[in-house]
Amino acid sequence: MFINKKKVAALACVIGLSLSQGVWANPAAPTGLTAPGQAVTDNSLSLIWDRPAKDDEVVSYNVYMDGKLVAQTAKDFSSEAKQEIRDFYTASPQGQKVVSHNYRVTGLQPGSKHSFTVRAVDAKGAESVDSNKLSTATLTAGARLDVTKYGAVGDGSTLNTQAIQKAIDACPAGGTVVVPAGNFKTGSLWLKSDMTLEVQKDATLLGTEDPSAYPYHYKLYSYLSDERYFSLLNARPGQDGKQLQNIRIVGEGTIDGNGWKMDEKGNYLYRARAKKGEPLPANHVSKIGVLAANQVAALEKNEGLDENKAYPRRSSLILLKGVDHVYVTGVTLKNPANHTLVLQKCNDVVVENTNFQTFNCNNGDGIEFGHGKGLKVYDNVFNNGDDCVNFAAGQGAKGEKGAPTEDIWIFNNSFHHGHGAVVMGSHTAAYIQKLLAEDNVIDGTEIALRMKTNPANGGGARDVLFRNNAARNLTKNFFIATTAYSDPNAKTDFPKASKAGSFYNIRVEDCTVEKTGKAAIEIVGLPEAKHHDINFKNITIDKGQPWIITNAENIDFDNVKQSNTPINKF
Numbered sequence: 177m178f179i180n181k182k183k184v185a186a187l188a189c190v191i192g193l194s195l196s197q198g199v200w201a202n203p204a205a206p207t208g209l210t211a212p213g214q215a216v217t218d219n220s221l222s223l224i225w226d227r228p229a230k231d232d233e234v235v236s237y238n239v240y241m242d243g244k245l246v247a248q249t250a251k252d253f254s255s256e257a258k259q260e261i262r263d264f265y266t267a268s269p270q271g272q273k274v275v276s277h278n279y280r281v282t283g284l285q286p287g288s289k290h291s292f293t294v295r296a297v298d299a300k301g302a303e304s305v306d307s308n309k310l311s312t313a314t315l316t317a318g319a320r321l322d323v324t325k326y327g328a329v330g331d332g333s334t335l336n337t338q339a340i341q342k343a344i345d346a347c348p349a350g351g352t353v354v355v356p357a358g359n360f361k362t363g364s365l366w367l368k369s370d371m372t373l374e375v376q377k378d379a380t381l382l383g384t385e386d387p388s389a390y391p392y393h394y395k396l397y398s399y400l401s402d403e404r405y406f407s408l409l410n411a412r413p414g415q416d417g418k419q420l421q422n423i424r425i426v427g428e429g430t431i432d433g434n435g436w437k438m439d440e441k442g443n444y445l446y447r448a449r450a451k452k453g454e455p456l457p458a459n460h461v462s463k464i465g466v467l468a469a470n471q472v473a474a475l476e477k478n479e480g481l482d483e484n485k486a487y488p489r490r491s492s493l494i495l496l497k498g499v500d501h502v503y504v505t506g507v508t509l510k511n512p513a514n515h516t517l518v519l520q521k522c523n524d525v526v527v528e529n530t531n532f533q534t535f536n537c538n539n540g541d542g543i544e545f546g547h548g549k550g551l552k553v554y555d556n557v558f559n560n561g562d563d564c565v566n567f568a569a570g571q572g573a574k575g576e577k578g579a580p581t582e583d584i585w586i587f588n589n590s591f592h593h594g595h596g597a598v599v600m601g602s603h604t605a606a607y608i609q610k611l612l613a614e615d616n617v618i619d620g621t622e623i624a625l626r627m628k629t630n631p632a633n634g635g636g637a638r639d640v641l642f643r644n645n646a647a648r649n650l651t652k653n654f655f656i657a658t659t660a661y662s663d664p665n666a667k668t669d670f671p672k673a674s675k676a677g678s679f680y681n682i683r684v685e686d687c688t689v690e691k692t693g694k695a696a697i698e699i700v701g702l703p704e705a706k707h708h709d710i711n712f713k714n715i716t717i718d719k720g721q722p723w724i725i726t727n728a729e730n731i732d733f734d735n736v737k738q739s740n741t742p743i744n745k746f
Contacts, residue, residue, distance in 0.1 A: 204228035214503035271646035318350035330358015363389025375429035399574035435513035568603035575605030596626030628661035634673020648690035676705035696720030701727035
């Protein structure tokens with residue numbers, strides 16, 4: 177029987193099928209469709225799923241609710257991150273293609289039940305079969321407490337700490353404390369279990385510049401002696417030591433730490449000077465800081481510390497310690513006196529559609545996650561003064577006894593300024609492990625995947641998969657794993673680890689890189705602690721600098737291409 181292959185191929189296009197090795201095949205179906213529990217509200221929920229294998233050439237996903245098509249992810253630009261991912265390819269059309277595998281369903285009724293499936297779609301428009309079916313229900317509507325009803329005034333000058341805290345304390349389980357439009361100045365606030373803090377559109381929760389409004393004498397790390405100021409927003413277990421649970425920080429408003437001064441163009445003076453290459457003046461904190469300067473000055477006066485010792489003790493923006501089931505979404509986080517969102521000993525955390533705008537601050541890390549299990553970070557924008565998403569797991573002999581930092585999924589984010597996009601260390605004693613970072617765009621960051629430690633810290637990172645990411649304009653490296661990291665502000669008088677740390681069982685796959693300022697790949701271990709079993713596969717590097725690899729073993733390269741410069745410098 178004669179078969180017209182051209183007609184068969186044409187028919188495949190018409191009916192939306194693809195022909196692979198002579199067999200009709202639709203795309204493979206997505207798997208793992210779920211709605212994280214803390215991301216389910218009374219009127220919305222967040223869907224996430226695992227993408228099929230790269231070879232399926234998926235370009236979009238169709239989302240079905242109760243059997244009806246409700247979304248095509250290729251046409252969903254509902255968040256800033258999704259808009260930026262789309263725009264990334266205008267300038268970099270050859271970059272590794274990132275497809276969103278998350279979708280937020282809105283406009284639902286309280287207490288309503290729905291079923292969902294997702295289908296993958298290829299470039300010809302062919303659909304896969306359904307993913308697993310997810311059936312879930314929205315929450316019933318809880319009490320809503322407006323902070324203005326408790327005496328808060330959004331005029332930008334009235335100190336509202338007591339009024340807002342009164343609303344939080346009065347909030348029943350399942351309730352929401354609402355910060356409406358306005359500029360509400362406050363000191364440290366204390367969140368509790370089973371509550372939501374909603375900062376609405378055109379609302380700002382502004383940290384006061386008065387250092388006395390932030391309690392002092394808490395230890396972020398049990399294995400170090402350093403004390404710090406509490407943050408603007410805080411949560412921690414009570415005297416019974418039981419973990420808190422179910423804390424949400426949501427809304428379309430802004431949480432502003434009031435850490436640093438701005439110039440007439442709105443640039444923070446710290447970054448404005450650094451960008452010009454100007455050296456920072458002596459006592460620079462007092463000259464360019466707001467809350468940062470006042471807290472350092474207070475420590476100098478009240479605790480007898482010099483500036484160098486007082487400097488690391490500034491407030492962060494949000495500190496959640498010992499909390500299970502955390503959800504942060506929608507808000508813009510900016511201008512912390514120190515870091516932004518610090519999560520210590522927290523489990524089952526979702527950070528979704530949040531805008532981290534701290535590039536003009538010192539230090540301004542985006543997320544710091546330590547000694548916790550289960551973190552999902554997706555659909556966010558990161559533009560930070562230090563590391564964007566950073567993981568810690570203790571220092572030295574005491575840190576080795578802590579819980580590892582593990583089960584992490586980072587996807588569909590847009591990374592800009594920052595020392596590193598995805599960062600492990602330098603606190604590595606109890607290991608950072610089981611981490612997947614995929615389907616992100618990275619533009620203008622110093623380093624895409626950054627792993628750092630020093631011999632005293634011990635431990636390391638392992639079981640890491642960094643795949644299907646597109647990077648460009650990296651001012652330093654695409655990938656770095658180093659045991660030679662030194663932090664001048666780090667505490668060094670702790671018992672050293674039993675052995676030096678290392679990084680191993682690392683896979684970097686299906687990534688594109690356009691331009692690096694330093695070695696595209698840098699792996700620097702120690703003779704007694706070599707980094708090992710690191711595999712690079714299907715990596716294209718354009719305008720990357722020569723590589724540096726020392727004290728490493730079992731480093732494999734499979735289809736790794738670098739143009740314009742020599743590949744190796746060993």
